[in-house]
Structures are given as C-alpha cells and as structure tokens.
Amino acid sequence: MTDELACRIDGRRDQVRAAQLGGVDAVEATDDELTLVVTFIGEAPHGVRPENVRIDGGRRITGIKAVRVAVDREEDPELDDLMRVTLDRAGDTSRYRLSVVDTDPYGRPGTDPYPGFDQRYFSAEFRFRPGEPTPFDCDDQPGRDDRSTPSAPLIDYTARDFDSLRRLLLDRLALTTPDWTERLAPDLGTTLVELLAYAGDQLSYQQDAVATEAYLDTARRRISVRRHVRLIDYRMHDGCSARAFVALETAGDVVLEAGSHRFAAVDSRPRGPHDPPEPGPVIDERQLDALDERDPVEVFEPVTGDPLPLRRAHNEIRFWTWGDELCELPRGATSATLRDEWAGEERTLELRPGDLLLLEEVRGARTGTPGDADPAHRQVVRLTSVAAVVDELVEQPVLEVTWAREDALTFDLRLSTRGGHDCAPVPDVSVARGNVVLVDHGRSQTWCCETPEVAAVPPEPAVLGSCEPGFGCRDRAAGNEPAELIGALVDKTGRRTLAGKDVRELHAVFGEPATTRAGIRLENAGRRQRVVPSTAHEQADALRRLLAQSVYPGIAPRFRPVLRRSPVAQIAPFPSPEHIAAGQAARLAAVPGRVRERLVELWRTARDAELTEDEIDELAVLFGPRYAEVLQLRPVRVLRDLLHRSDELLASKRRRLDALTARARAGTVLGPDIAWEIARSWGLSYAEGLEPAEPVLHGPASAVRPDPRAALPAVRVTDGVRTWYPRRDLLDSGPRDAHVVGELGDDGRLALRFGDGRYGAPPEPGARLALHYRLGGGKGGNVGAEAINHLVLRESGSALPGVRVRNPLPAVGGAEPEPIEQVRQLAPLDLRRTKLRAVTEDDYAALAGELPGVQDAAAELRWTGSAQQVHVAVDAERTGTPSEELLAEVSDHLQRYRRIGHELVARPARRVPVELALRVCAAPGHQRGQIVAELRRALRRFFHPDELGFGEPVRLSRIVAVATAVAGVTDARVTRLRRLSHDDEGELGEGLLRVGPLEIACCDNDPERPENGVFTLDFGGER
Known part of the structure; x- marks a missing residue:
C-alpha cells in the first residue's frame, strides 16, 4: 500500500465487500495496550494464527509479535467479524501497521497478503495511544496544513437568560456580519435577535422546569407533586367540604322536591336600630344574596338528590318506656321503642329504614328542667329496621326501631327521671326527632337561574393527506374522512379484529407507507393474507397512532380549561361504595335466618288458621310450585317438614347467596339485577333494601365525617349530549367513559383534564361545554351547632309556615388542601403504613x-x-x-x-378458664360484704374480654395490685392460680399463668356457668 496516494472518497472498500474478498477495515488498541481489535471487511478468514499477524513500525519499541489470536464471528451477515490479537508487549506513541499475511516455508510471517485478502486492504495503521500528546514524536507529514475543517466558533454555553443570549447573538453577528452595526430597537435585525433571545430564554426555562418537576423532592408545582405521589398510591387531597345534620320542624306535612331547597348559616347576632329586619327562617335566593352582601353566608346543600318529606308528627317523637319509670338507654344501645299515635286507621309516624333520627336530651337528667339539658347528649342514627307493634296492655301503637352497631349510643341517654321539690316523675327527658337531612358545604353556581360557564373546544386540526386525488386517494366528500374512518375501525375492534379489506381501505386514505409506520400491515399466510397485529387491542392502539401521525404537530394543543372562580368545593362521594356493599352483604347474609323465622311464624299460624293465598305463593317461590297444593291440604305437616329439610331444599340457592355475599363483603357493589334475582328466587320481601339507591344502604350516621382523600371536585361538564363526571384519575376509564379530572393549581384555580380516547372519552372538536360547579369547602364550613338557621327555596314567594331550621351538631370534615411539604414527608412513609x-x-x-x-x-x-x-x-x-x-x-x-x-x-378466640383463690386481709372497721362486692367487681373488670388480650398471661402481681386497690384491703395473697380442671404446673412459683397466642384468659365466676372460671375469697382480720 503506497503512501503517495491520498484520496478523500474511498470506493474500493465497497467493491471488496461486494466481491466477498477479505480485508482489514480498522485496528484499535485497547486500554491495556496489549490487545488489538481488528475489524475485517465482511467475514473473518479461517485458519488465522499468530504467525499470520505481522506488526511493523515503531521508533523506540520495535519487533512486537502476536502471541494469540481469537476470532469473534457475527451471526448477522450485515455485521463485520472481529479478531482480538494479544501482543507480547506494548508499543510507543508512534504509528504501527498490522498486516495479515501468509507464512513463508519456515512458518514465519511473510510479505504476501493472506490468501483471499485484497492486496490493498490486508493491512492497516494504528496507534497504541492515539489521543495522548507526545512531546518528542513529530508529524508524519510536516508542512501539511489541512484547512478542510474550519475552527469551531467560541460559544458561551452558560448563557441561558434573555440578556446573556441577546449579548451572545450580537457578539456572534459582529464577527460574521461586521457591516451590520445597527442596534436600535426598531431595526429588523435587532428585532429578530431579541425574538431569538426570547425563544431561547423560554426554552431554557422550560428545560429547567422539566428537570425540577421531574422529582418529588424538587418539584414546586402542586400538579407535579400530585402526579408523583400517585405513582406510589398516595392520594394527595385538595381539601374537603364539611358535612352537617340539619333538623327541621314544620307546622304541616310538606314535601320539598329535589333541587328546590338548600340551607344557609346566617349570623343572627342583634343588629343596630337602622339595620333592616332579620328575615324569617324561610328565604329565597334574592334574600340570600342580600344577606351575603351584609355578612358572609355559608351555604349547605343536601348530599343526595332525593325529595325531602317533612312530617309534623316527626318534629318531636316521645320514647315509650312500657310503663316503667327512671328509664334510660344505656351506652352502646342499638334499639329503642317510640310512641306512635292513631290517626283514624293509620299511624302518624311514617319512619322507614334508612331515615335519620336525632336522639336528643331536652331536659336535665337530674332536675328535669329544660335549662339543664346537656347539649353533648345529642346523636344522630340511621335506622336499619322499623317494626310497627302495639302494646296490647294499654292498646298503645309503638314503633320498634334499630340502628347499626356503628351508630351505638356513645353516652347514657336518660328517658325519664324524678325532679322538682316533690321528686315527681318527669317523663320525656329525651326525645327523638325526624325530618333530619345530611348536607355538605358548597354553593352551586347554576342552582337557580344562573347561566353556566362555557368553554369552547378547539376545532378539529387539519389532516395530512398521503397523496393527491387521482393517485389512489378517495374523495373526502364521499364520507371517507380519516378521523371518521379511524373511529369506525376502532369501534369495530371492540367486537372483532380487522380484516384485509379494512387495511386496504387505510392504504387508500393514508397511504401504505404511513399505515406501515403505524404498525398495520398485511402478510401472506399460505393462500390468504392476515392482518398484523392480530389482537383487537393492539390493532386499536395502532389505529390511534396512525391518526396521531397524520395530524400536524402543534396544531392540536391539549384542551384543559381552567374554571374562572375559586375555590371549587371538594365533595366526598355519598353514599360511599364501601357502605353500600357492606349493607348489601349484611342483608344477603340475613336471608336464611329470616326464611327460617318466617317458616316458624307460618307454622304457628297454620295451627290456628288456614294459610292465605299470598302465604302459599310465598312458600311456592321458596320451595317450588309443587308444594302449593300440598300446603292447602296439610299445611302444618308440610311446614314442619319444610322446617326440617329447609337446608337441604335450599342448598343450591344458599350457594348462590353465599357467593353474592362474599362479593359484597369484598367491596363490590351489587347492581339492581341482583335485587331482581333475589326477588325471583327467594321472594319480594327478601329483596327489599338491596337496590344500591336504597337509603338504608347509605351507611351509618356516625360516618358523617368525609374522607378528604376520597373527595372529588363538585364539577359537572355537559355538551348537551353527554355529561362528564369527576374522577381522581383516568387510569381505570375506558375509551367511552365520560370522565374528567380536576387538578388544583398553585393559584387555587381548578383545571379540567379530559381523556384521550383511550383513557376516557374526549369532547368533540368544536363543541361548547357547559361547566356546572360549586364554590366552597375548606375549614370555613366547620360551623358550630345551631349555626344553620335558614331554609333557602328556589322559587320566590314560597312560604312554609311554622318552619324551624337548626343543626343540632356542629359541621365536621372541612379541610384545606394538603400542603406540598406535608405530602413530601408522608407519601414515602405511606408505603409502609398501608398493607x-x-x-x-x-x-x-x-x-x-x-x-x-x-x-x-x-x-x-x-x-x-x-x-x-x-x-x-x-x-x-x-x-x-x-x-x-x-x-x-x-x-x-x-x-x-x-x-x-x-x-x-x-x-x-379460645377461652382459658382460670381457677383463682385469693386470701385477703381486711382492715378494721370495714364490712366483709362490702369488700367482697368490691373485690368481685374489680376482678370481673380485670378478666373482662376487653381488658385481657390474646396471649396475654395472667400475672400474679397484677391480681394482687387489683385486690389491694380495693378500699379496706390491707393485704392480698394468691393461694391458687391454674387452669380450671388442670393440675398445678408451677404457676404460683413462676408468678404467672401462660396462655397460647390464640387464647384469652377468663374468669367470670358465674355460678350458673362454672366452666368459664371461678375464684374464691378467704378473709382474715375482718369483723
């Protein structure tokens, strides 16, 4: 290879590759300088040995030899093979040449190229340290000046703001265009420079913002932090509206229609003599606005859209004590008896399961005077069952009502007492009140006649055509619009996969190259063609990619309208799905027990009278129509047989019922079809209360405090056809689900984010959306008791005489948006707290x-x-x-x-009965009977199930401490401590009685149930 020839374009290498000749493409030295990596042109030759590798060159170090070679062959024919050559030593910084040659007859490297190698590409130059400066090596070609590559311009890459970028551009222009010296602002060149500097400043800010918002620790925007913590299942809340119970009293029966009323908390302090008079408890919207201009008014609206019936008889309901005196409902009570009255042949009380009932003390529990009533003795419960019965002794109609165990009384409610100077009986110390409604804080902007806020969706962007008409493209006027075609095919993938004709239609509209880039193509499979991809889900994704590729970039910005007014109320869903599912599970689980009770009731009825047709039809639904005729002939015998075989006859229905109960207990809300199924298989009475909209499934009244992390913005968006409802995110939303996400910004305004067609349905381009939302929320809604005092009606001039509005309990649950710093601290820890x-x-x-x-x-x-x-x-x-x-x-x-x-x-839990013997020394002057009673009460509290836990041993020292704490006991000693009916196992010596991890020690000392543990007392020193 000659050094005289220097070419800028090398065309021989491609010719060598095409002729399938061998050759050396490049040689590189590794970091250890003892290994050379040789890249061949195409495939490596076979049979290369160290003797075929010759190393020439070098100034200080010469005579380098190859000691080992290793060839790496590539499986891909388009990639070149490699060979690693291990040398006996490293060279200097001068140039070397590696040649792959044939050997001479003595096995030494020759001068001829290796067989099959090109004569020009059998060698290549290399350096052991190509980038290291050498103070003693000289240029191989002195005097040669390569001016083909110009010097790079000097650019200050630290310039990132407007001023520095403007100065940098002007300095650069001064070098490249020295004739342009104008720097005045009206000059076109100066304007362009400032525009470029502004664009660079915005780009630099965007880059910094992206880097800052990319991490939870450095993010500053609230939306960024919200999305970061969503990835670790932490629900950042944006505040919550308070809830309260409002009790109404009315002089007559009336029904307030849904959406026609709301409530207001107005400051009722005395005003000056020149102020306008305070309006009555019932006002309209115009009067509410006038009051709002004078003082801030907090507005509350019902949480449900159901009509509100008001009954005069529900203003104050007396308890029925069955003729007894000094009665009370103890703490933990879940039932009561209410006094009813006759109104002709009907009853005056119309309470139903699911109604809210206020239990309130109206007189002093000791004195019986109204002024001494304890305002803390008020509680609202939700009724789970209402039974109308009659006290036959005095022919008094009464109602037996029950409520859930979550609503169990938290205090002792006194019903009757003795008071006055003569200690006369005082009835009705406490009463019950109906006409109670649950409300939450917030004021709807379109409640009365206000015009909703409007947001216009941008029009549909232009679509790139793949070819001009006349070259295979169809006319768009023929109804073959690309967006419509993609939408139709996406809908088709919901039923079945695409066919070959669908892909050919896409080729005609978008062009085959664009369709192939999106991932949709046809492949030959035998005598027929198949569509790739093959699954409907992947085809739908490819269709969306095709439509996105055909849209001009930047023309279709994301549509995210921002609501003009703030703060938008954040409302927790009511009723919650957990409460609905739990109520359905409880009612389904109670069906077998109710069936058995009903069979017993009918069996007792059949002994005295014949069964009615409705009762026979009821049994026919349960056990089949073949029992209808037999029940008419021998009802008592058949009912007794059904009682005995009910589990066997209803086994298949029980299995289905158990499956539905398990689903509901797992948190799944059963639909209306389940109620219909229960009515058909068990009977209509057993399906009552299973509909998800039933008030009895709204959950206990004690769950009035809303969860801020479950709250959603009170926003409703409609375009006249569809209505979008808020969700926390769109990850679980389908392509046709009209869901919208409200994201609270740093300025307190709410931005709406719609779906993209895959996660949530987007609005149609060019549509006009009506935005309905409520304002309020936060701690401002946590008003005190008796603060809500006005009923606001939508229609002006409506009058409800004798109405009184009050909230007996304070509003609770109002919360401000969660601070960002708090989220940064709690979100990582929530992973450990949540199981x-x-x-x-x-x-x-x-x-x-x-x-x-x-x-x-x-x-x-x-x-x-x-x-x-x-x-x-x-x-x-x-x-x-x-x-x-x-x-x-x-x-x-x-x-x-x-x-x-x-x-x-x-x-x-497994109960471990304990046998305990205690010797007590009593102090002089104390009665033995009093000490025994106090000791028994103290030991019963000690062994109460709520005191001793699982696996907790019975310690001798604690028993002694409990006994000596009783007044009159000077000394106590345990003489026996062991399991009942077991031998001593050294418990006294060890000082404790051990129990297993699933066991609980008990000692009831009940003479009727000695198997639950006994203890004996031995006294000394008493009178």
Missing part, C-alpha cells in the same frame, strides 16, 4: 382488627402437612364471642389480602 398484602401473622391480625365489631384479633401460621393454614382468632366487642356472620365477614375481608398458598380459618 396491600398479608404476609406475616401480625398482618392478618391487624387487617382483621379493622372490621367493625372486632375488639381484637390474633393469627397463627400452621403447617398441616400439605399446605399452610392461617388460623385467625376473633374477639368480638362487648360479648367476646363472635357470631357466625362476623366470622364470615372476617374471612371474606381477609381473602382480598391473603397470600397465595395460605388457607384461611376464622374462628372464635
């Missing part, structure tokens, strides 16, 4: 203890020989012994968190 899966025993116990009605729970993992079982022991509240329904709830609840391979077994 998404139960793995350990403590996980199962903690998750079981979350259910209402569970006092405590413990779990233990056991190996059965074939699988691992998780035994979960449940300690129920108040009773200690869980019911079968509660155990089923625990089992279904844990199924959602159960680890794969674990079998669940939910059972009651």
Whole structure:
C-alpha cells in the first residue's frame, strides 16, 4: 500500500465487500495496550494464527509479535467479524501497521497478503495511544496544513437568560456580519435577535422546569407533586367540604322536591336600630344574596338528590318506656321503642329504614328542667329496621326501631327521671326527632337561574393527506374522512379484529407507507393474507397512532380549561361504595335466618288458621310450585317438614347467596339485577333494601365525617349530549367513559383534564361545554351547632309556615388542601403504613382488627402437612364471642389480602378458664360484704374480654395490685392460680399463668356457668 496516494472518497472498500474478498477495515488498541481489535471487511478468514499477524513500525519499541489470536464471528451477515490479537508487549506513541499475511516455508510471517485478502486492504495503521500528546514524536507529514475543517466558533454555553443570549447573538453577528452595526430597537435585525433571545430564554426555562418537576423532592408545582405521589398510591387531597345534620320542624306535612331547597348559616347576632329586619327562617335566593352582601353566608346543600318529606308528627317523637319509670338507654344501645299515635286507621309516624333520627336530651337528667339539658347528649342514627307493634296492655301503637352497631349510643341517654321539690316523675327527658337531612358545604353556581360557564373546544386540526386525488386517494366528500374512518375501525375492534379489506381501505386514505409506520400491515399466510397485529387491542392502539401521525404537530394543543372562580368545593362521594356493599352483604347474609323465622311464624299460624293465598305463593317461590297444593291440604305437616329439610331444599340457592355475599363483603357493589334475582328466587320481601339507591344502604350516621382523600371536585361538564363526571384519575376509564379530572393549581384555580380516547372519552372538536360547579369547602364550613338557621327555596314567594331550621351538631370534615411539604414527608412513609398484602401473622391480625365489631384479633401460621393454614382468632366487642356472620365477614375481608398458598380459618378466640383463690386481709372497721362486692367487681373488670388480650398471661402481681386497690384491703395473697380442671404446673412459683397466642384468659365466676372460671375469697382480720 503506497503512501503517495491520498484520496478523500474511498470506493474500493465497497467493491471488496461486494466481491466477498477479505480485508482489514480498522485496528484499535485497547486500554491495556496489549490487545488489538481488528475489524475485517465482511467475514473473518479461517485458519488465522499468530504467525499470520505481522506488526511493523515503531521508533523506540520495535519487533512486537502476536502471541494469540481469537476470532469473534457475527451471526448477522450485515455485521463485520472481529479478531482480538494479544501482543507480547506494548508499543510507543508512534504509528504501527498490522498486516495479515501468509507464512513463508519456515512458518514465519511473510510479505504476501493472506490468501483471499485484497492486496490493498490486508493491512492497516494504528496507534497504541492515539489521543495522548507526545512531546518528542513529530508529524508524519510536516508542512501539511489541512484547512478542510474550519475552527469551531467560541460559544458561551452558560448563557441561558434573555440578556446573556441577546449579548451572545450580537457578539456572534459582529464577527460574521461586521457591516451590520445597527442596534436600535426598531431595526429588523435587532428585532429578530431579541425574538431569538426570547425563544431561547423560554426554552431554557422550560428545560429547567422539566428537570425540577421531574422529582418529588424538587418539584414546586402542586400538579407535579400530585402526579408523583400517585405513582406510589398516595392520594394527595385538595381539601374537603364539611358535612352537617340539619333538623327541621314544620307546622304541616310538606314535601320539598329535589333541587328546590338548600340551607344557609346566617349570623343572627342583634343588629343596630337602622339595620333592616332579620328575615324569617324561610328565604329565597334574592334574600340570600342580600344577606351575603351584609355578612358572609355559608351555604349547605343536601348530599343526595332525593325529595325531602317533612312530617309534623316527626318534629318531636316521645320514647315509650312500657310503663316503667327512671328509664334510660344505656351506652352502646342499638334499639329503642317510640310512641306512635292513631290517626283514624293509620299511624302518624311514617319512619322507614334508612331515615335519620336525632336522639336528643331536652331536659336535665337530674332536675328535669329544660335549662339543664346537656347539649353533648345529642346523636344522630340511621335506622336499619322499623317494626310497627302495639302494646296490647294499654292498646298503645309503638314503633320498634334499630340502628347499626356503628351508630351505638356513645353516652347514657336518660328517658325519664324524678325532679322538682316533690321528686315527681318527669317523663320525656329525651326525645327523638325526624325530618333530619345530611348536607355538605358548597354553593352551586347554576342552582337557580344562573347561566353556566362555557368553554369552547378547539376545532378539529387539519389532516395530512398521503397523496393527491387521482393517485389512489378517495374523495373526502364521499364520507371517507380519516378521523371518521379511524373511529369506525376502532369501534369495530371492540367486537372483532380487522380484516384485509379494512387495511386496504387505510392504504387508500393514508397511504401504505404511513399505515406501515403505524404498525398495520398485511402478510401472506399460505393462500390468504392476515392482518398484523392480530389482537383487537393492539390493532386499536395502532389505529390511534396512525391518526396521531397524520395530524400536524402543534396544531392540536391539549384542551384543559381552567374554571374562572375559586375555590371549587371538594365533595366526598355519598353514599360511599364501601357502605353500600357492606349493607348489601349484611342483608344477603340475613336471608336464611329470616326464611327460617318466617317458616316458624307460618307454622304457628297454620295451627290456628288456614294459610292465605299470598302465604302459599310465598312458600311456592321458596320451595317450588309443587308444594302449593300440598300446603292447602296439610299445611302444618308440610311446614314442619319444610322446617326440617329447609337446608337441604335450599342448598343450591344458599350457594348462590353465599357467593353474592362474599362479593359484597369484598367491596363490590351489587347492581339492581341482583335485587331482581333475589326477588325471583327467594321472594319480594327478601329483596327489599338491596337496590344500591336504597337509603338504608347509605351507611351509618356516625360516618358523617368525609374522607378528604376520597373527595372529588363538585364539577359537572355537559355538551348537551353527554355529561362528564369527576374522577381522581383516568387510569381505570375506558375509551367511552365520560370522565374528567380536576387538578388544583398553585393559584387555587381548578383545571379540567379530559381523556384521550383511550383513557376516557374526549369532547368533540368544536363543541361548547357547559361547566356546572360549586364554590366552597375548606375549614370555613366547620360551623358550630345551631349555626344553620335558614331554609333557602328556589322559587320566590314560597312560604312554609311554622318552619324551624337548626343543626343540632356542629359541621365536621372541612379541610384545606394538603400542603406540598406535608405530602413530601408522608407519601414515602405511606408505603409502609398501608398493607396491600398479608404476609406475616401480625398482618392478618391487624387487617382483621379493622372490621367493625372486632375488639381484637390474633393469627397463627400452621403447617398441616400439605399446605399452610392461617388460623385467625376473633374477639368480638362487648360479648367476646363472635357470631357466625362476623366470622364470615372476617374471612371474606381477609381473602382480598391473603397470600397465595395460605388457607384461611376464622374462628372464635379460645377461652382459658382460670381457677383463682385469693386470701385477703381486711382492715378494721370495714364490712366483709362490702369488700367482697368490691373485690368481685374489680376482678370481673380485670378478666373482662376487653381488658385481657390474646396471649396475654395472667400475672400474679397484677391480681394482687387489683385486690389491694380495693378500699379496706390491707393485704392480698394468691393461694391458687391454674387452669380450671388442670393440675398445678408451677404457676404460683413462676408468678404467672401462660396462655397460647390464640387464647384469652377468663374468669367470670358465674355460678350458673362454672366452666368459664371461678375464684374464691378467704378473709382474715375482718369483723
């Protein structure tokens, strides 16, 4: 290879590759300088050995030899093979040449190219340290000046703001165009320079903002932080509206239609003599605006869109004490009896399951005077059942009402007492009130006659055509618009996959290259063609990509309107899906028990009278029509047989019922079709209260405090055809779901984000959207008790005489938006606090203890020989012994968190009866009977199920401390401590009685149930 020839374009290399000759393309030295990487032109030759590699050149270090060669062959024919040559030593900084040659007869490297190699490309130059400066090596070609590459301009890359970029551009222009010296602002060149500097400043700011907002620790925008923490399942809240109970009193029966009323909290302090008079409790919207101009007014609206019936008889409902005196509803009560009256043949009270009932103390519990009533003794409950009965002793109609255990009384409610100077009986110390409605804070902007805010969607962007008409493109006027075609084909993928004719139609409209770039093509499969991709989901994604590629970039910006007014109320959904599902599960689980009770009732009725046709039809629905004729002939015998065989006859229905109950307990809201199914298979009476819209499924009244993390903006968007409702995100939204996300900005205004056609349905281009929303929320809605005092009606001139409006309890739940710094601190920790899966025993116990009605729970993992079982022991509240329904709830609840391979077994806690003997020394002057009574009460509290937990041992020192704390006891000594009916195992010597992890010690000392533990007392020193 000659050095005289220097060419800028090398065309021989392609010719060598085309002729499939061998050659050396390049040689590079590795960092260790003992290995050379030789790149061949095409495939590497076979049989190359170290003797075929010759190294020439060098100034200080010469005679370098190859000691080992290794060839790396590529499987891809388009890639070149490599060869790694290991040398005996490293060279200097001068140039070397590697040649692949044939050997001479003595096995030494020759001068001829290797067989099959091109004569020009059998060698290549290289350096051991090509980038290192050499103070002693000289240029191989002195005097040669290569001016083909101009010097790079000197640019200050630290210039990022407007001023520095403007100065940089002007300095550069001074070098490239020295004749242009004008610097005045009106000059066109100066204007262009400033425009470019402004664009660079904006781009630099955008780059910095992207880098800043990319991480949770540095993000400053609220929307960025919200999206970051969403990735780790932390729900950042934007505040919440307060909720309150409003009780009304009316002089006559009236029904307020849905959307025709709301309530207001107006400052009712005394005014000056020149101020306008205070309006009555019922006002219209015009009067509300006048009051709002004088003082801030907090507006509350009902949480449901149901009509509000007001009954005069529900203003004040008396309790029925069955003729007894000094009565009270104890703490924890879940039922009561209300006094009813006759109005002809009808009853005056019209309470229904799901109604809210206010229990309120109106007189002093000790004195019986109204001024001494305790305002803390007020509680609202939601009725779960209402039974109309008659006290036959005095022919008094009464109502037996019950409410959920979550609404159990939190205080002792006195019903009657004795007071006055003569200690006369005082009835009606407490009363119940109906006409109660749940409201939340916020004022709708379009409640009365206001015009909604309007947002215009940008028109549809232009679409790039793939070819001109006449070259295979169809006329758009023929109804073949690209967007319409893509929409039709996407809808088609929801039913079946695309066909070949669909792809050919896409080729005609968009062109085959554009369709292929989007990922849609036809392939030959035997005698027919198949569409790639083959699945409908992948085809739909490719169609959306095709439409996106055909739109001009930048013409279709994201449509995100910002609401003009703020703050927008954040409303927690009501009723919550969890409460609806829990109520449905409770009603479904109670169906078998109700059926058995009904059979017993009908059996008792049949002994005295014949069954009616409705009762026979009811049994025919349960057990089949073949029992209808037999029931008419021998009803008592058949009913007794049905009682005995009901489990067998209803086995298939029970299995279906258990499956539905498990679904509801897992949090799934059952639709109206389930109520229809229960009505057809069990009977109409057993399907009552299963519809998701039933008020009885709204959950307990104690759950009035809303969850801010579940709150959504009170926004409703409509275009006249569809209505978009708010969601927290669009990840679970389908392409046809009209959902919208409201994101709170740093300025307190709410921006709306619509779907993209894959996650959520976007509005149509060019549409005009009507924005309906409510203003309010935050801590301003947490008004005190008796603050809500006005009923606002939509229609002017409406009058409701004798109406009184009040909120007996303060509004709760109003919260401000969560601070960003708080989110940064809590979001990473929430991953540890939230249990998404139960793995350990403590996980199962903690998750079981979350259910209402569970006092405590413990779990233990056991190996059965074939699988691992998780035994979960449940300690129920108040009773200690869980019911079968509660155990089923625990089992279904844990199924959602159960680890794969674990079998669940939910059972009651195992009680360990304790035999205890105590010797007590009493102080002089104390009665033995009084000490015994106090000791028994103290020991019963000590062994109460709510005091001793799972696996907690009975310590001798604690028993002694409890006994000596009783007045009159100077000394106490435990003489016996062991399990009942067991021998001593050294408990006294050890000082404690150990129990297992799923066991709870008990000692009821009940003479009728000695198996639950006994203790004896031995006295000394008493009188």
